[in-house]
Amino acid sequence: MNYRRKIIAGNWKMHKTASESKNLVQDILSELKDWNEGDVVLCVPFTSLQTAGALLESQTVVELGAQNLHQAPQGAFTGEISAGMLRDLFVRYVIIGHSERRQYFGETNALINQKIKTALTSTLKPILCYGETLQERESNLWKSVLESQIKESLAGFTEAEMETVILAYEPVWAIGTGKTASPDQAQEAHAFSRTILTQLFGKAVADKTRIQYGGSVKPENAQELLQQQDIDGALVGGASLEARSFASLVKKGCQALA
DSSP: OOOSOOEEEEEOOSOOOHHHHHHHHHHHHHHTTTOOSSEEEEEOOGGGHHHHHHHHTTOSSEEEEESOOOSSSSSSOTTOOOHHHHHHTTOOEEEESOHHHHHHHOOOHHHHHHHHHHHHHTTOEEEEEEOOOHHHHHTTOHHHHHHHHHHHHTTTOOTTGGGGOEEEEOOGGGSSSSOOOOHHHHHHHHHHHHHHHHHHHOHHHHHHOOEEEESSOOHHHHHHHHTSTTOOEEEESGGGGSHHHHHHHHHHHHTOOO
16 A cells, blocks of 8 residues: 555646736635645745735645746846745745756756755755656657656755655656556656665655656546556646646545555
8 A cells, every 4th residue: 555645736837827826726725625635735936926825824735836946045047036035935845847947948957956955955845857758758768768867856865855855757748738648657657766766765765755747637537647556646737727626636636545
């Protein structure tokens, strides 16, 4: 039996103004009233962090997350946001290395490693994203891609630091495309990822580390995916932008027995 607590995180990406975010957070809290069967995180745009945080600080059902941070504590980095700024807004989690950051902003494994270090230093819980492209999957290169992304992104960390790190396997070909890895494909990738974690940090750390699946996760497929032995949650895009859909996904996913 998988004893790891499920975690569902909604990644709103570049959607929702602050006022729209207020309404959506309120609706999600209403749908998930008294929920305690799994961890729930909302990763909202930077402009909505203060609004969302004010609504979330007085409850224990949903926690606040950000979608990115800069690796430096402060400085002349126009348009960026620091870990300290996030902490001041009571952010608890931060997505790092999303495929869109890798693809559109040129983020490398080395940079992602620095960002994770910064997050951990500031007691933020990093959600490390990784995954292969369609070409890499079809060329049967996906294992080497995942191995290099995980090893390089987590290089130099201790077993103690890994206690708050969450992984999120997101096959690039399934993000926003409507395509989803089959439960068997997703489980195989998650199990392989846990093997890499074992090589890096030992079996005890690998067994405790939570690994989410991301890529067109919906209420309709959440339960089948999250009942797989090594899938401990979901990083959700489009389905997190509607309260009832997201709440249904949370309930079905977290109640799936692995």
